[in-house]
Amino acid sequence: TDLHRFIKALPKAELHLHIEGSLEPEQMFELAQRNNVTLPYGSVEDIRKAYDFNNLQEFLDLYYAGMSVLQTQQDFYDLTYAYLKRVHADNCRHVEIFFDPQGHTDRGIAFSDVIEGILDALAQGQTDFGISSHLILSFLRHLSEEAAFETLAQAEPYLDRIMGVGLDSSELGHPPSKFERVFAKAREMGLKLFAHAGEEGPPEYVYEALDLLKVDRIDHGNRSLEDDDLVKRLVDEQMVLTVCPLSNLKLCVVDDLTDHPLKTMLAMGLKATVNSDDPSYFGGYLNDNYIQTADALNLTQEEIVQLVKNGFEGAYLSPDRATELM
């Protein structure tokens, strides 16, 4: 349709993307073979069939299992380069991607192999596709505060190439308050601060991310809508929400895309953006998220433009890059 063409033609930014969640089944097989890893799947079709989730944890179990094929610096390079090539086709011009170092270092992979593979691919993506990028180190919230501090220490040699820290993995039972001190340390180190909050967790977790972690963006934030005072505050502060519609659908945060709150969020004045989260697991990259949500919610061109604009405004673009893109 015309609206689909309109979406595809717009230059866009992606602010909520876990690089490990862009591992496609085909690449999972290829890397398993290369590294002699045995997968619990017989075929690419078997993998796709297994991606049928009832909640966040069911996804996370397969997401961490899938990571087992990522072993060498080259693997992390190939993973990241494949993502950039794919979103270049979606006319994505700027990305801010999360990586989960603890998902790798806890398997005996060196932090340096993980981050250097990713950073080399991001540099090549700038050269080959003109995509500007930032890297965000995300802590796994089901692990301890102490483990997060150890991971932050491993990042010290790379501080000039890490834009911020994030908080992801199993939300319920692991509130932001658990990581108040490590976020304070990251803030002192000059890092930007992000946290997943209000995906499955209650509005209180969003308050904690704001008040205790002092985050610069909220990842997801859907359940904020249950609290009118919180909505008012997020609007007043123009806090960016990195919303992920197809992720919300696949993880049963919404029952149907027609029930997705994205249009309501915009109507309320919330600074919502559209992102893919874990595109390989959730069935769509950036344009798929825009297009399927636009169709389900009858988004107007104006609403699409607002979402795209929010993406660039919510990004941490260098002044030169902002002049180019905005």
Ligand code: HPA
């Ligand atoms: N939520 C929490 N943790 C995650 C996600 C998510 O959507 N994707 C990867 N890790």
Ligand code: ZN
């Ligand atoms: Zn996420």
